[in-house]
Amino acid sequence: MIALLPNRPASATVPEPASPPAKGARKAGFYRHDLDGLRGVAIALVAVFHVWFGRVSGGVDVFLVLSGFFFGGRLLRNSLTAQTLPSPRAEITRLVRRLLPALVVVLAASAVLTILIQPETRWEAFADQSLASLGYYQNWELSNTAGDYLRAGEAVSPLQHIWSMSVQGQFYIAFLVVVLLCTALLRKPLGRNLRIFFLVLIGALTIASFVYAIFAHNADPSAAYYNSFARGWELLAGALAGAAVGSLRLPMWIRSLMAVVGLAAILSCGMLIDGGQEFPGPWALVPVGATILMILAAANRQADPHCRGKMPLPNRVLAWGPLVTLGALAYSLYLWHWPLLIFWLAYSGRTHATFVDGAVILAVSGVLAYLTMRYIEEPLRYRGAAPASVPAVKAPLRQRLRRPTIVLGSTVALLGVALTATSFTWREHVMLQRADGKELAGLSTRDYPGAKALLNDARVPRVPMRPTVLEAAKDLPISTTDGCISNFKNADVIKCSYGDTDATRTIAVAGGSHAEHWLTALDLLGRMHNFKVVTYLKMACPLSTEKNPLIMGSNSRYPQCHDWVQKAMAEIIEDEPDYVFTTSTRPWNIKPGDVMPGTYIGIWEEFAEHGIEVLAMRDTPWMVKNTKPFFPSDCLADGGDSVSCGVKRSVVLAPENPTLEFLDRFPNLKPLDMSEAVCRADFCRAVEGNVLMYHDSHHFTATYMRTMAPELGRQIAAATGWW
Known part of the structure; x- marks a missing residue:
């Protein structure tokens, strides 16, 4: 998430020197210490807001x-100025030397901490994200995860912050290809007009990416946050400033105003704008525009007679030594602070x-950042030469420096290979365990009574729990694997048929995944009682009249849900099923227990107007601790048991089913309540009858759902009179 390249002179009037200049050197043009300081301010904002406020500061x-x-x-x-084109190989090599060593070291350290601190149920996600980080596609991995409701409740990854480095890596390669290709093809035909061509091209790409970001953000804010195309305009805006800055001539008072406004906007952005919800949409113009102002405010100050060799006061403040030093540490500090924060929270609970x-996390991050920069980044960046602070070295000294550098480089390379191999090996291990778990559908009810242990006091023998903590994540209803539930982005109503598909009696299963997971039963x-089950399902989208609902368990707005509900209701009414099976309650967000939301009432009214009866299922108890959802499988993998990994019944369920209060008003509601098959009189455990109940924090495993089928059948028979 950092301006990743080594510090360079930023005067657009002078080509960059071939080798890194000494700090503060003015071989030609001038050195932008103020932008180093700006990086220092940005990393301070990022770290402070992450650690203490849990917000996006705009520093990214x-x-x-x-x-x-x-x-x-x-x-x-x-x-534009060199006689020969820059070598793509040299540019890529330079990027690899600059970026990968520190990243590999942090990933390796995070892998060790993951094994020591995190339960094994989290190792697969870490392996996936390690590979994504090394391959510079971490942003797409997170974007896909954000759109995957089955993974939406997972703990925050210690590698989540690497998404922006993936965006930058992708940008570097794409920009390198475009610039070199256009230069090779158009340098002779366009001559001096090549610069104008690049200004027009980059400007057009910036506008196109910005427009795309607006649409992507409106469609799916969570996924758009990590999208390279939605983020591209921010990098392109910087490149455009770099291309256009050479022609800027402004009076000092205008530059000073630009600098004051820019720095004030950057410092206040995190407190005034919720970047996690609003970026990379239009509100991202605030930090992006402010950074452009800071760049332009001190551009060409030697060449511009209006500036008289001075920078605006805010830029001079940013050029202060401690801020410049902090800016030099920015890359390593950013790499370290986030995983240390996440591992501490996981360890402390x-x-x-x-x-x-x-304060301790930031202090440790700072020490590790300095050590990483001093002993890993700098030696490998300069390939055995002295660091930038030493202007020249004699040949014998350079040779002595190079020998340990070869050892260091080889060690880092071996770490990268080991990390990659370990990640692939663990993923293969998990896949084999899940492949062995295909027999879950045929488990002996004698050994695995599940819900029968609660309902019928069935004997529970001593056998290993199933699904295992590694199998649980994929123990899903068949509709999920069949693609019969619309995801966050899909606005279509997907209808699939189950049960006795030739039957004339029909139950429509409608709403979100909390209706879907009952499909197994x-x-x-x-199939047993000759009725057809037709699905009308969308992830995280219960039937509701709420126009701009929140995704349950997060603060993300979900306007697509309202549009989908209208389509689904129209199709259900047209199809005229005998019954609609859907959830009728939700857990409270502000106090213990559950409630029937007021936004469900309009749905019951519409069904009543069309003579459609509703099998109103009381919603699933959520596994929560300190008001936060948790995965029982994680808790069990971390040494917990069925009780310590459960929750008090009074925390998740009201004393009485809230739906019952509305039966007089809506006679078409047929309440179903499976709470006694899930919870004991005072406690909801994580495991019953040797069966793990949840595959995440609030969805039942298909295995446990099968053990609830007899009781669900008894309640449906009483409601419908079908058998």
């Missing part, structure tokens, strides 16, 4: 713009860091 967007400015501006200047915790009952 500052880094993206600076990355585009440093890399894009330098590449454009070299392409807390949901947020205290002031003291946060309904499918069995349909």
Whole structure:
């Protein structure tokens, strides 16, 4: 998430020197210490807001713009002024030397901490994200996860922050290809007009990416947050500033105003704008525009007679030594602070860091960042030469420096290979376990009575729990694997048939995944009692009249749900099923127990108007601790038992089914309540009858659902009179 390239002169009037200049050197043009300081401010904002406020500060967007400015501006200047084109191989090698060593070290350390601190149920996600981080597609991995409701409740990844480095890596390669290709093809035909061509091209791409970001953000904010195409305009804006900055001539008072406004916007952005919800949409113009102002405010100050060799005061403040030093640490500090925060929270069991915790985390991150920069980044970046602070070294000294550098480089490379191999090996192990778990559908009810242990006091023998903690994540209803539930992005109503597909009696299963997971039992009952089950399902979308609902368990708005509900209701009414099976309650977000939301009433009214009866299922108890959902499988893998990994019944269920209060008003409601098959009189355990009940924090495993089929059948028979 950092402006990842080494510090470079930022004067657009002078080509970059071939080798890193000494700090503060003015071989030609001038050195932008203020932008180093701006990076220091940005990393401070990112770290502080992450650790103590749990918010997006806008510092990430500052880094993206600076990355585009440093890399894009330098590449454009070299392409326009050099006699020969920059070597793609040399550019890529330079990027690899700069970026990968520190990343590999942090990933390796995170892998060790994952094994020591995290339950094995989290190792697969870490392996996936390690590979994604090394391959620079971590942002797409997270984007897909954000759109996967089955993984939406997972604990925050210690590698989540690497998404922006993946965006930058993809940008570097794409921009390098475009610039070199256009230069090779158009340098002779366009001559001096090549610069204008690049300004027009980059400007057009910036606008196109920005427009795309608006639409993507409106459609799916969570996925758009990590989308390379939605983020591209921020880097392109920096590159555009690098291409256009050479022609800027402004009076000092205008530059000073630009700098004051820009710095104030950057410092206040995190408190005034919820970047996690609003970026990369139009509100991202605030940190992006502010960074552009800071870049332009001190551009060409030597060449511009209006500036008289001075920078605006805010830029001079940013050029202060401690901020410049912090900027030099920005890449390593960003790599370290996030995983240390996440591992501490996992180890301590807390949901947020205290002031003291946060201060220690930041201090340790700073020490590790310095050590990483001094002993890993700099030696490998300069391939055995002295670091940038040493202007020249003699040949014998250079040779002595190079020998340990070869050892260091080999060690880092071996770490990367080991991390990759270990990630693939663990993924294969998990896949084999799940392949062996295909017999879950045929488990002996004698050994695995599940819900019968609660309902019928069935004997529970001593056998290993199934599904295992590694099998549970994929113990899903068949509709999920069949693709019969619309995802977050899909606005279509997908209808699939289960049970006795030739039957004339029909039950429509409608709403979100909390209606869907009952399909395992309904499918069995349909085949047994001759009725058809038709699905009308969308992830995280219960039938409701709420126009802009929140995704349950998060603060993300979900306007697509309302549009889908209207379509689904129209199709259900047209299809005229005998019954609609859907959830009728939700857990409270603000107090213990469950409730029937007022936004469900309009749905019951519409069904009543069309003479459709509703099998109103009381919703699933959520596994929560300190108001936060948790995975029982994680708890069990971490040494817990069925009780310690459960929850008090009074926390998740009201004393009486809230639906019962509305029966007089809506006679078409037929209440179903499976709470006695899930919870004991005072406690809801994680395991009953040797069967793990949940595959996440609030969806039943298909295995446990099969054990509830007889009781569900008894209640449906009483409601319908069909058998």
